[in-house]
Amino acid sequence: MGEAIRSNTGATRTGRVLLLVLLLIVIGAISILMALKSGYPAVGWDELLNILLYRHGSELAVTSILELRLPRVVLGLLSGAMLAISGVLMQSGLRNPLASPDLIGVSAGSSLIIAVITVFHLPLAFSLFPLFGLLGGFAGGFIVIASVSGRSDSTSMILMGTAVSAMLNGMIVWLITMGTQNDINLLYTYLMGSLSGRYWHHVGHLLPWAAIGIPAALLFAKPLNLLRLGDEQAEALGQNVGRLRLLLLIASGVMVSAVVANCGPIGYIALLGPYLTRAVLRTEDARWVLPCSAAVGAVLLVTADWFAKTVFTPREIPVGLWTTMVGVPVLILMLVTKRRGRDDQS
Template identity: 45%
Template sequence: MREQIPLLVNGRRSILLLPFFLFVLLFFTSAAMQLKFGSPAMTWEELLSIIFSHRGDDLRRTIVWEMRIPRILLGFMVGTMLGAAGTIMQGAMNNKLAGPELLGISSGASLAMAAITVLHLPVTVLFHPAIAFIGGLAGGLSVLIASRGSRGTVALLLIGMSVSAILNGLLIILISLGTSNDVNLLYTYLLGSLANRNWNYVIRMLPWFVMVLPFAFFFTRTLNLMQLGDEAAAGLGVQVHRARMWMLALCTGLVAITVAQCGPIGYIALIAPHLVRSLLSSLDARLVLPLSALCGGVLLTAADTIARLLLYPMEIPVGVWTTIFGGGLFLLFFVKRQGGGTRA
C-alpha cells in the first residue's frame, strides 16, 4: 500500500511551484481589490502613495491602514490556520470528509463564545481563545466518548454530525435567552465575519498564529504513515491512538482561536486540502500541508473580497459565502470521486 502515497523526492519539488505562484497571485489580486474598491473611491496612484509613502488625505489613510489592511492580514491568518487544521484532521481520521464542522469542534467553540455574550461573563478578550478552546475540546471529546467502541471513521463522523446538531440546538436555546442586543451581537459573529476587524484583532491573533501553527508541521511524517491505515502505521512505529489525540487537540486549538476572533467560518478547513491534493495529484503531507495552509489563507481572503464588494454597500458575512461556495465545491469533489466512497 505504500505506493498509494507518493512521497516527496528531489525531482518533484518543482510541482510545488505552479500551485504556490497561483495562490500568491490570487492573494495579491484579492488584496488589491480589497484595498482599492469601496468608499471613498481612490485611484491606483492614490492607493500606492498611501501604502508606500503614507501620503494622501487622512480619511483614505485611515481606511486603508486601520481597516482594510488589518482585515486582509487577519483573514489570511485565519484561513491559513483553518487550512492546516483541515489537513491534519483529515489525515488523523484517515477520512477526507473530516472537518471541524463535522466533529463538534466548531459548534463547541461557538457555544462557549455565545455563553460569554449571553450570560455576560466577565472574561477579557485576551482569554476568549482559551474559552473557545475549552468549548471546542469539550465538543470534540463528546464525539470521541460517544464513539467509543464503534469501528471505523465513518461511524465517528456520523456521531460527530449528531453531536454538532445537538450543540447547535443548545446554541439556539442559549441565544433565545439573551436580550435583543445580545442577539444582534451574535448574529453576525455566528455567521463568521471579518467586518470591522482592526489591528487589535491582528495583535491578539498573531501570538497564537506564531506559536500554534508551527506545531502542525511536526506531524507530516505521521500523517503520511497513518494514510496506510492504523495497523500498518502501528507496525511502522506510530502510536496511533496517542498521535490521533494529539493531532485532534492541535486542530481544536487552531480552529478555536479562529472562532474566538471571527466566529465559525465553515468549509475552508474542509475544502483547502481537497483542492491542493487535486492540484498536486499527491497525498504526501509534506507537500499538502503547507500548500493547504496557504490555500486556506488565500481562499478566505478571496471570499472576504467577494463578501465586501459583490453586493456593496451591503455586506453579507464571509462565512455565508464560504458555506455556499465551499459546499458547492465539496459536492463537486464528492460526486467526482463517489466511486471511492467516503475515503476518496
C-alpha cells in the same frame, strides 16, 4: 529504472507545486489589492500604493486602509491558513478526508462557549476566549468521534456531526433569546462568521496562536506520513499512534478555537483548503500538503471576504455564508465520488 521513475515523479510533483504557488500568488495578490481598494472612501491605484508605501494620502483614506482594511486582510490570511492546517491535521489524525471542524461539531462547540460568555457577560479577558472555546470544541468533537468509533464510513461521521452541530446551534439560538438586543446583533454577525469590524487588536490576539500553531503543525509532517502507512506499520517504526492522534486533535482544536473566538465559525475552509491542495498536487505527502494547504486556505478566505464585501455593495454578506455556498457543493461532490469509488471496487 526505479531511480528514473522516482526522479520523474519528483519532477512532476515539483512542477505541480510551482503551478499551485504561481496561482496562489496571482489570485492572492489580486484579492488583497482589491480588498484594500474596495470600500469607502474610494481610492485610485496610485493613492493606494502611496498609502501602503509612504502613508501619503488624505487622512480619511489613510485611516480607512491602514486601520480598517489592512488588519481585516491580515486577519483573513492568518485565519484561512490556520483553518486549512487544522483540517489537514484532523483528516490525517482520523484518517478521513471528510473530517473537518465544521462537520464534527468542533466549531459549533466553540461557538456555544463564546455565546455563553457573550450573553452572560462573563468577566473574562478576550485573550482567554480561545482557551474556553477549546473546551467546547473538544466536547462537541468528542461526542461525534465517540459515537462513530470503529466505523470507517464517512457518511456516518457527517450524519452524526450534523446532528450534534444542530443540537449545539439550537442551544446557541436559545441563548440568543435570553440576551439583550445588543447581544443579539453581536451574536448574529459573529455566528455567520465575519471579518467585518476587525481591527489590529484582533490581529494581535490571533497572532500568537498562529505564530506557535502553524510552525508546530508543520513539525507533524513526518509523523503524518508514517500514519499513512497504517497503525501497525507506524507503531513498528516507533510511532505512538494513540498519542499522535491526541496531539493532532489538540493542535487542530487549538487553532480552530482561536479563529472562532476572533472571527466566528467560518465554515468549510478547513475542508476546501486540503481538498484543493491534494487535487492539484495529487499527493498525500504531508511535507507538501501542510504548507500548501495553509497558503490555499489563506487565499481562499481573503478572496471570499473580498466577494463578501463588494458583490452586494453597499450591503455586506458575512464571509461564512460565502465559504458555505462553495463548501457544500464540494462536500457533496466528495461524497458522490467516494461512493462511486466504493461501488466500482465492489
